Amino acid sequence: MNTKKICTLTLALAALTALPAYASDSINLKKADGVNGGLLYDSFLKKGEVSAKFSNAHNIDVAAIKDKYDFFRCKQCHGWDRIGTEGYYIGRKPKAGKRPNVSSVNLLDSAKKMSAHEVFDKIKKPVNGRSLSTDLTKYDPAGNSRPGDAMPVYGEIFNDSEIWDLVKFVKEDGEDYRNYYVMDLKGVYPNGKVKFAEIGKGGDAANGHKIYAKDCASCHGADGTDIDIKGKSAGEFTRKKTYELAHKVKFGQPGTDMFGTPLSIKEMNDLHKALADKATYPDMKKP
Ligand code: HEC
Ligand code: HEC
Incomplete structure (x- = not known):
């Protein structure tokens, strides 16, 4: 065998041994x-x-x-x-x-x-x-x-x-936050500050109210105040911890009864838009 043949053979062998790893990667990811x-x-x-x-x-x-x-x-x-x-x-x-x-x-x-x-x-x-x-x-x-x-x-x-x-x-x-709001960052870590704008980008609040009534109200109550989330109602949480809402809705709350709710990007925006409305989903009454 000449060197060229040996090289080709080595390459072919390398490809063969590499293949199963990549094939199993895609299977593992799919599963x-x-x-x-x-x-x-x-x-x-x-x-x-x-x-x-x-x-x-x-x-x-x-x-x-x-x-x-x-x-x-x-x-x-x-x-x-x-x-x-x-x-x-x-x-x-x-x-x-x-x-x-x-x-x-x-x-x-x-x-x-x-x-x-x-x-x-x-x-x-x-x-x-x-x-x-x-x-x-x-x-x-x-x-x-x-x-x-x-x-x-x-x-x-x-x-x-x-x-x-x-x-x-x-x-x-x-979730990709860029779908749901805009952040205005000021300063640098760890002393920076964030303001949210356009919460529920282009969302339809009326449809968001429907989603809330169907998927959330049974536990959180019609106005979002039935469950005390460390002193916050569901609406208040959305307004203050906007960056966390989409994750919690999609995946649920670990270790509690709250399971994830799969929503499209549009529906998630509708829900954000609805919950941003303080008149319908007020803050928790402070004792
Ligand atoms: C204590 C802080 C800390 C925690 C907790 C942590 N990470 Fe990281 N992670 C880092 C740092 C720092 C880097 C950058 C590492 C580097 O480049 O050496 C990193 C890098 C990564 C990277 C590589 C990103 C890149 O661009 O190369 C992935 C993927 C990642 N983390 C996922 C996770 C996941 C998933 C978890 C939880 C299971 C997690 N990390 C928990 C600090 C953390
Ligand atoms: C089966 C009952 C149930 C349903 C349905 C439900 N939740 Fe929850 N939710 C809970 C419970 C229980 C907690 C945990 C409260 C705690 O941590 O003490 C929670 C926590 C939360 C939190 C706070 C997460 C955190 O980080 O503390 C938010 C926000 C929230 N729910 C919003 C929603 C929204 C929006 C919906 C509808 C898409 C929904 N939930 C549906 C029961 C539910």
């Missing part, structure tokens, strides 16, 4: 549950209990993580809008021993550009990742912020199927 990915992104523990389809396959000490949970929640570092320090979390300050810095990564756009395999690897074993065994009590944003700010090595927490659910969520199923 994955993006709604569960959204719930895991939000919170895989609730009140210290396992929530969503989180199997705790590695038998991690849930009680030990509970006190340092903000170092493990995706949304804490990447934000609900998944644009980190360039989004709503531009003003979310870290706290010594308690809460890490928000990441400057724009996950909303970068995850779509990367292959599923790359995203999977970056979640399972990030290059500069932080192991579960890291002592986070010494975290101090002023002097000792690494490795607390680093992305956790989620291969120590989730099994592969859960990581695929997360890949599906960040690549395909996550």
Whole structure:
């Protein structure tokens, strides 16, 4: 055999061994549950209990993580809008021993550009990742912020199927805030501020009222005040935490009866528009 033939053979062999990996990537992505990915992104523990389809396959000490949970929640570092320090979390300050810095990564756009395999690897074993065994009590944003700010090595927490659910969520199923409102950012992280405009872009409030009556009122009440959301009504939550509503509606609230409601972008805008109306969905009465 001449060198050329050997080269061709080696290339063919390399292609053969590479193929199954990529083929299985697309199968894994197709099989994955993006709604569960959204719930895991939000919170895989609730009140210290396992929530969503989180199997705790590695038998991690849930009680030990509970006190340092903000170092493990995706949304804490990447934000609900998944644009980190360039989004709503531009003003979310870290706290010594308690809460890490928000990441400057724009996950909303970068995850779509990367292959599923790359995203999977970056979640399972990030290059500069932080192991579960890291002592986070010494975290101090002023002097000792690494490795607390680093992305956790989620291969120590989730099994592969859960990581695929997360890949599906960040690549395909996550909401894109740009569909629902405009943000006016002022200043820089961590001292920035955000104002929302055009909440429920071009939405039809009348149709939003119908969606609310059909999908939400049975639990939250006709005017959104039956469930006390840490002192807020459903309308008040929408007006103040606009960046969180679409995620909660689509994926549900982990560890509670609130399941996700699949709505089109137009319907989601209609709902935002309706809930922005303070006369119909008033703030919670303060005691
Ligand atoms: C403690 C903060 C923190 C938490 C919690 C966290 N991340 Fe990250 N993440 C980061 C940082 C910082 C980077 C940038 C890493 C780097 O480039 O070295 C990053 C990068 C990524 C990337 C790669 C993005 C890119 O453009 O290369 C993905 C994907 C990702 N995170 C997904 C997730 C998911 C999903 C979760 C939850 C399961 C999560 N992250 C939780 C801090 C965090
Ligand atoms: C089956 C009952 C049920 C339905 C249906 C339901 N919710 Fe909820 N919702 C809840 C419960 C329970 C909570 C959790 C309250 C808590 O955390 O204490 C909640 C929480 C929320 C939150 C707060 C999330 C947070 O971060 O704390 C919002 C916003 C919300 N619901 C809006 C809606 C909207 C809009 C709809 C309709 C699309 C809806 N819900 C449908 C029961 C429901």
